[in-house]
Amino acid sequence: MHEYYEQRAEEYDDWYNRVGRYNDPRTNAAWHAQVAELGREAARFGGMLNRYAGMRALDLCCGTGKWTPFFARSLTGSGRVVAYDYSPSMLGQTRLRLEEEDPALLEKTLFARGDAYYLPFASQTFDLVFFGFWLSHVPHERVAAFFEEIKRVLKPGGNILIFDSAYRPGIPHEEISRRPLNNGTIHDVLKINYTPAELEKLLKQTFSESQARQTFDFFLIGQASR
DSSP states (O other), X not given: OXXXXXXXXXXXXXXXXXXXGGOOTTTHHHHHHHHHHHHHHHHHHHHGGGSSTTOEEEXXXXXXXXXXXXXXXXXXXXXXXXXXXXXXXXHHXXXXXXXXXXXXXXXXXXXXXXXXXXXXXXXXXXXXXXXXXXXXXXXXXXXXXXXXXHXXXXXEEEXXXXXXXXXXXXXXXXXXXXXXXXXXXXXXXXXXXXXXXXXXHHHHTTOEEEEEEEOSSSEEEEEEEO
């Protein structure tokens, strides 16, 4: 998994943008509309980070930083978003995105490399923890411990926001998918697709006020608070 995402960093956004192997004229319009819906949800949660100066957000497994600007924009004073990923190449793509979009966002962003299962942060550090398209890679037997680690670093009353691929009829709930990259390599990647009800049930085991919903067909949005 680590090697796959390290190699995929420069081409990852092809998936968001529906170019190359991801281009599908039959569904591109719906895809882009639902990516925009994720953007509105990220903006809504990001907007909560200006309630007071110095709020903190964790963009866990930030990848190419697609959603990092949504959280960085609203921070005031000493507020910071931590872009956290295991892949140095992904962190490099996040930095590049911020530089291109608005260099001022770099002043609000800290970069850290590490393991998603063992977070190097003090307890009750963050007002918001976000992870996009990561939960579906977490094996079932590690989900409970992973959520407990998220809860540990989240402040009381803090929020979590989750984006992921939604389960759709015709695709397995769980599979090892074989994924090609532009360099010709093929990687086996765990993918677990949850329904909103399944995700909400998982969240309720650890967090309060949990809920989950699906965009029309492509994406899953989960949220909860401590």
